Amino acid sequence: MGKSVKYAGRYRMRLLEVQVIVDKGYGKVDFAIPYLREYLREHAAFIRMSLER
Structure with a gap:
C-alpha cells in the first residue's frame, strides 16, 4: 500500500475508537x-x- 507502519497504526486506532x-x-x-x-x-x-479523481 505504500504507507508506513505508523500511518497504518494511526488509522487502525481511529477505526477502533469509532x-x-x-x-x-x-x-x-x-x-x-x-x-x-x-x-x-x-x-x-x-x-x-472515485478516489483516483
Whole structure:
C-alpha cells in the first residue's frame, strides 16, 4: 500500500475508537458493522475509481 507502519497504526486506532473494526488478536481485526465487508467488496471498483479523481 505504500504507507508506513505508523500511518497504518494511526488509522487502525481511529477505526477502533469509532467501533468500525474490532481487535481480534495480534495483527488482526474484524469489521464491527454488519455487512460492511460485503458492501466494500461489492463496491470496491466504484470506490477505487472515485478516489483516483
